[in-house]
Every structure is written in structure tokens, then in C-alpha cells.
Amino acid sequence: MTTHANDLAVDVRGLCKRYGDVTAVDGLDLGIRRGEVFGLLGPNGAGKSTTVEILQGNRSRDGGEVSVLGADPATATRAWRSRVGIVWQDESAPAELTVRETVRHFARYYPRPRDPEEVIRLVGLQAKADSRIKGLSGGQRRRLDVALGVIGDPDLLLLDEPTTGFDPAARHRFWDLIRLLADEGTTILLTTHYLEEAEALAGRLAVVAQGRVVAEGSPAGLRLRHGGEATVSWTEPDGSPRAERTATPTRTVGALMSRFDGEIPGLTVTRPTLEDVYLRLTGQEAVR
Template identity: 80%
Template sequence: MNELAVNVTGLRKRYGEVTAVDGLDLGIRRGEVFGLLGPNGAGKSTTVEILQGHRTRDSGSVSVLGSDPATGNRRWRSRIGIVWQDESAPAELTVRETVTHFARYYPAPRDPGEVIELVGLTPKADSRVKALSGGQRRRLDVALGVIGGPELLLLDEPTTGFDPAARRQFWELIRRLAEEGTTIVLTTHYLQEAEELADRIAVIARGRVVAEGSPDSLRERYGSGSTVTWREPDGTHRSERTPTPTRTVFELGRRHRGEVPGLLIDRPSLEDVYLRLTGQRADASEAPRAHESEVPR
């Protein structure tokens, strides 16, 4: 878990006068689920395309599974699975035909039937792709991403357009893949998705990583405090914003000599932290300009 599957230092990429990635540093451990969060135009899609080897960089050092993506050969590419934001499966083939066809592109593919079962499409194995629902097609996209038995799986906005039930089913699939030891890099605009799936998260703004760590550590470091609410003996409701909610609750317990009536603790959410770090809140001026990484360089 301490070996880095992805190691990026000082990555830069410009498109004409626009700087998409501006000195980005990133470290992703083998076997973890890593979330990339950031507003549109922050540079996360460009970063993922560079990791895939589908886009060149202007400068910086990039290592993915021990190789530079810019010079990665066919064998290196076979170790990486990609699930694009857009569907890639031909509409007229069946699920089984599609997965079997894509398996031929890899030197040591997984069994197509096993992969179809893994993504929960066995009942639809002989259905044509065009007859599948949106959620089922997305499961097929994942099947095509993992059929080669990748060590690293890159997911670009994998649940866009999903209803809540389909999204939660997809989360279970990603957890199963992670349990098998696949390193997963996930870009998403759904903060709950990142919180549910990611071991660690990097927040990208203006082409740089401005914060990095587990969801809990990000809330602790960059949250603006918790709100403790309770009811006094005379029935009035009180609340207090504090960076030390446990201490506040302890003091309330002593004062009330036991249970505190109407006690509620509202801790900062990942959404609060994200909006602050990306400059979309009034207190954004306090956001860090350089990231604090939990990965040793």
C-alpha cells in the first residue's frame, strides 16, 4: 500500500494562453481508491488524460505503474483500464459478444463470463447493447475497462446521469474491484460518491492540488468548526459553533448532570470543505495555496 502506482511532480500543461495544469503534484498508492475533485476547468480531466498516455505534457515528471505514459508501450497500456465518460460499446452486439471481443485486445484477459457476472449483467448477457438501460450500459463500460485485468482503473465521471439506486449499485461494484486489489482513480462531481468510495481525495483548483488526504482529515483540517445545539431546562434552544465539539459536549454533560436534552452535533461536510478550497465560499480567501499531502515523496 505504500508503493506509488502514480507519482506526479511539477506537471504542467497549457493550451495556447490557457494554463490547464500548473505545477501539479500527486501521489497515489497501489491498491487504494483515489478521488480527484475539482470544478470544471480545474485541470483534472487533462491530468487523467496525461496519466492515460492520451495527452502530452509540457513539463514535469509522471510515472504510472513504473513507466512514463508518454513512452508507454502496448504491454504497459494493457495494465491500465479506462472507463470513459461517453459510452464505447457497439450498440448492435450483445453484452457477451462485446466483452468477448474486447478481451481479444489483451495478452492475459479475465474470463468474459466472470467479468459479466462481476458487473451484474449475467441476466443480460445475450441482450443487445442498445436494449440496455443507462445504468446497465455503464456497467458494461466498466466490464470493458476491467476485462484486461488492469492493475490501475481510471474512472471519468462514471455515474453521471445515474438515478440514486443505480449509483449505489455502481458503488458496490467499485468496492468489489477495490477489494480485489485494483488501484482506482475516480473523477467525480458527486461529493457523496467521493466520500463513500475514496480512501483519499485530492482537491484540484486552478491546475494545482490545493488539499489532499482522507475525507475525515480534510474535514478536520479545513472545516470551519462544528455546531453543537441543545435545549436548556427552561425549554430554550441554544447553539454554539466550536472547533472542539467533544469538549463542548463534555462541559454540557457536566452542567446538565447527565444527558443533554435535544443534543445535536453538526460537523462540517465534505461539501463545505470542497467549496471553501475551490474558492466558491465567502471564506475562500483562507483556502490553502499549496496542498498538504499524506504521501511521502
């Protein structure tokens, strides 16, 4: 394991998981510091959900070393499980209970839960607190799943595509909740297909392809290292549009300034986005 293992909430080395002839996770390495929000990105089938399931102790592994909050999830105790919250892709709440009944019921599973009324408010379900779950919309059910993931006041929160089905307002409310939990010291692992969400929340990201981490770093650092060239666009005096891809856009703009008297018509400098980087790293750039 790593030299500074005590600084890591999650320390994974050489993780492997196979399903018959299919290798879902192939020697994956991952280190998540205590108190940080960490994003795990990758296409469907890259091994993200399998990795999260292994970290939570719900799936066995075929190889590698895993430490989560100082314990191996495969042999961890009930006390350890109470320190880990999770929001799965699939709904888990009983349909016949109300929101309030469900949150209060799940709170009894934990030694030091958050206040159920506070959690209902945090996920924006106050108006639906006495509604039965079967009558909620898909987005409201996902908000309830988030409530059940945080009710135990976990030290580590695992979020597997938690905002699927959220409208924009609900998604931003969820982001505020994640920032609040991070400010309180909760370590958060987030898998998501929303690149904007990953960039808004995560201090560091890992991009996974074919069961391996292919790049890791801050969103800005990934763009800088893997983004490639910028595009400088402008309009010539005869009205024709021009564009040039360059690794030195400032130098290109400087050269254009010497050719134009005053403003450069139609000048734009477009740098690669996190989405561009993600598509390149996962081999999907050509099919964009």
C-alpha cells in the same frame, strides 16, 4: 521524482497542460500508492479529466514528470497500455452489438483478460447480455463501460466519473466491484462529483482547484484539518433554540451539562462534512 517511486503506481510532479491561453493543469503533483483507491475531486474545469487523459497516454503534456506503472505514458508501449484500464465519461461501445458480443470482442485486445461472463455478472448485466447496446438505458450503458474498463484485468484502473446516470442500487453494486478489485490489488484512481462515493471508496483524496492540488489526505484527515468548527445546538429551558460554533464541542457540552438537570433538550453536535470541506477548499462555500 519521489524517493520512494517504486512504491507508487502513479508519480506526477509539476504537471502542466495549456490550451492556448488557458492553463488547465498548473504544476500539479500527485502520488498514488500501488494497490490503493485514490479519489480526485474538483469542480468542472479544475483539470481532473485532462490529468486522467495524460496518465492514460491519450493526451500530451506541456511540462512536468509523469510515471505510471514505472513508465512515461507519452512513450509507453502496447504492453504497458494493456495494464491500464479506463472508464471515460463518454460511452465507447458500438451500438449494434450485444453486451456479450462487445465484452468478448474487447477481451481479445488483452493478453490476460478476465472471463467475459464473470465481468458481465460483476456489473449486473446478466439479464441484458444478449440485448443490443442501442436498446440499453443510460445507466446500463455506463455499466457496460465499466465492464470494458475492467475486462483486461488492469493493474491500474482510471475511472472518470464512472457512476453518472446510475440509480442508487447500481451505484452500490459498482462500489462492491471497486472494493473487490482493490482487494485483488488493483490500483484505482477515481474522479467523481459524488462526495459520498469518494468517502465510501477512497482511502486518500486530493482536491484540485484551478489545475493544482490544494489539499490531500484521508477523508477523515481532510475533515479534521480543513473542516473548521463544529456546531453545538440545544434548547433553553424557556424553549428558545440556541446554537454555538466552537472548535471544542466537548467542552461546550460539558458546560451545558452543569446548567441542565439531566438531559440537555434538543442537543446535537454537527461536525463539518466532507462536502463542507470540499466547498471551502474549492472556493464554492459562499454559493452553497
